[in-house]
Amino acid sequence: MTLSDASSERTRVYVLQSRQPLTTDPAHAFPADRYDVVVVTDGTAQEVLREDVQAGPVTVVRAARDEWDSVVTSMPPDAVEIVTNDEYCVAACARLRDVVGLPRRHPTNVDGYLDKVVMKCHLAAAGVPVPQAVALDPVVVAARDTAERAVSTLGLPVVAKPRREANSRGVEMLEDAGAVQAWLARHDGEPGWELEAFVSGDLGHVNAIVRDGRVEPVQAGRYLGPLLGVGEGRALGGWTVPAGSEWAARAHALNRAVVDVLGTDGDFVVHTEFVARPDGRLVVLETAARAPGAGVSELALVHAGVQLEIANLRLQAGLPVPVPEPSGRQACWLWLPVPPGRRWDAARDGARAAELGVDVRVRQVGREGNDGASAAVGASVVLVNDAPGGLARTVDAVLNEPWFRAHAV
Template identity: 35%
Template sequence: MRHILVFVKTPHTKTPYDRWLAGTGVTPVIVTATEYAAGYAHLPHVHAFDAYDTNQLVEKTAMGLAREFAVEAVFARAEADVVRAAQLRELLGLPGQHTASALAFRDKVVMKDHLARGPVDVPAYRRLDSAYTALGFVAEHGYPVVIKPVSESGSLGAAIIRDEADLDAYLADPWRGNSEIEAFVPGQMYHVDGLVAGGEVVFVHPFRYLNDCLSFRDDDWVGNLPLAPQDPLYDRLVKAARAVLAELPTPPQTAFHAEFWITPDDRLVFCEIASRTGGGMISAMVRHAFGIDLDKEWLYAECGLPPTFGTPAYRPAGALCIPPRSGVLEELPEAGSGRPGCVREATLTGAVGQEFHGGVKSGLFLAGYVVDGDTEEDVTANLERVAGWFSDHTRWRPADSCGGTA
C-alpha cells in the first residue's frame, strides 16, 4: 500500500482526500488542526494539533509519520504549510517543492528578488527591517506606500500608508516583524490561477476581482469572475503568469495563484504569487466554470497519478465571499428564503449566536457562494443580487447587548 502525508488546514467537506484517492492504491496520512479533526475522524491515520500554524510538534509528528509509513509524497495546500512541507520533503529526499522554491513563493521579498530584472514590471520594494528603512524608502519613492508581512496571505496585515500621519501611526504600533515596504500601485487587480503538472502549465486562466482584496476591512464582499477568452486582457495576463513561473524556481507539481494590477495608464504590474490554490471560493468557482477541481488534480500530480480532467470547457460563473460584521450573529438566511436561483454552491462558516469581530483577511468569510449566468454581465449582476439577498436576510446585534455572547 502506498501512503502520502497530507498537511490539512481545511474541513473534509472541502478537501475529502480519502474520497479523491479511493481506488488509486494511495492512502492519506493526515496531520491537521484540531478544529478540522472531526471531519477526518473516520480515517485510520489522523493526528490533530492545537495552535496548528505555530505548534512545532506538527513538524516532529509529520517526520515520524513520514518515516513510519515510508510516504512517497507530501501534500500541503495551505499557505501556513508551504515551507514546513518543503523542508520535510528536502530532509527525507522526497520529490516535490523544496525549501528554496517554497521561500520564493512565500517570502514576498525573495519572490521579487527573483523577478526584479525579469519581463514583468515589479513595484519598487525593500525588506522592512527598521523605521529607518521606511523613512528612507518614503524619501526615495514618496507616498503612498504599502507595508505588509512578507509571508501572510489574503492581505492580512497589509497597510496603505498615504501620508506622514499614517506612517507615524504605523510606527507607533508594536513592531510587526518581518515585513516589506513597496510603492503603491493604483489600478484594477486581477488574479491568474492554474496548475503545473510534470513541469508544464496544464491549466491557466485569468480572473477579475469585483470590489478588491481589502473590501473585507469595510465588511464588504469580494467577488471573482473569470475573464472570457476574448477579453483584451486575457492573453496579457496569461503571458505574464507564465513569465513569472518561468523566472521563479517553480516546482514540477503545484497549483498557483498570482495577482497583477492593470494601472490607469495600462501597465501590467506584478503583485504576488503563491504555490497553492486561491483562497475563498476560487477553487469552487473554477470547478463550476471549467470542470476542474484544482486541489484534487494537484494532489493527483503529487502522487504521480494521471489527471482526471479533459479539455476545459468555459461556462460563466463567479465567486462571492462575504465577511462577518462586528457583533453577534442573530439570524442567517436559509436556502429557501428567496435565495436567487443562480446559486450553484454555498458555504457558511459561522453559526447563529457566534460573536465576530469583522473581516480578518480576504480569504476568510462568513458566507461564500458560487453563482452562474448566461454571460459575464449576468454573473456580475447575480453576484450583486446574492450579496444583497444575504444582507437583507442576516441580522446582527452588538456584542455587549443583553443576552450575552457566544
C-alpha cells in the first residue's frame, strides 16, 4: 500500500531508534493531523531526539529488541508503517516490515550497507577503490603474528574499526606496531572487528536519493578535517561544494558506482564517505542506506531543497519526497567542543554571534560547563552564504572568533 498525505485515514508510524538519535522532529516527516508517530526504542527516552532538536511532545515506547514484534504488530497492517534512520535498526526495520507485510523499502542485500567488510569485498570485486583491510574473523586474536601480518599487509598507521558501527564509534588510529599489538590485547576474543589501511587525503561525503532503481544526486561536500578528535577538543564540520564543480561530479559518479554494486532496489537515502587522495583518486571508506548525521541533512535542505532525514523516513513509508534540485546556495555545519572545566558565556558570546548573524545552538554541556574528563560537543552552528567564496570566508571567521572558544567555568 502507498500512503498519501491527503488521505483521510490516520496511520500509526513506528519509528525504530536505538543509538542514533533523531536529528529532526518526526512530525516534519509525518504531520500530526494525519499520523500518530510512536518512537520504539531499546535505549532511553531522553536520547530519542538529539539535544538540539526542537520538537513537540513525542510518544516513546521503551522495549527490548525481542519485544519489538509484539509492539508493532498490535495494529492492523493497513494502518501501520515502520521506519528508521538509525544504523543500528536498519536490519530490524527491514525484518519487521516483512513480518507485518509492508512493501520492501530497504536494499535486499542490506548487509552490504551495514557491514564494512562485506561492503569492501563487494566494491573491491567490482573495481571500486576501497582501503585494503584485514578482517579479524571469527574473533580478535592477540598474537604477535596477527600484528605482524596486519602491519606487513596494511602498513602504518593502521585504522581499527568495528564492522557494524556508525558515527566513528570504536574507531582508533594505531600509529605503530606496538599500538597495534596493544589494541589486539585489549580486544582479544571479541568478534566484529577489522583493521584497515590508512588512506591520506581530503575527507569528503556524497548523498543521493535511491528510488525506483534511480540514483538522484543531492549534494557532495568536504569535511573540515578528520572525524575523530572531539574528545581532544577538535572542532568537527563540513560544507557543501557547488553542484556544478568537478569535485561534485566525481563524487556523484563514485556514489552511483557504489549503489550499482550494493543494490539500487528499495527506496532510501544513501550516504557515502570517501577520501580524495593527493593523486586525485577517490577511495570509498564506507557507505550507509540511511540519511547522514551531524548537520549534513540540514545542509541538503539549503543546497538541494531536500532534508535528508525527513526524506529517508518518508521514502520508507511510501510517501512523496521532492526531487532534489541545486539551489546554488552553499552551507556548512560546525560542532564546537567544550574542554573539561569550561563552558560558553551565553550572554557575551551569544551577543557577538548574533552580530555576525550566526545561530549557535548551545547544548547543556555548553551552558552548564563540562565536568567530564574529555571535551564534548557543546554547541552547533549551521552557516549559509550565497556569495562566491563567501562560505569559506565565513567559516574561517567563525573558527577565529573569540566566542567560538569556551571559557573557564
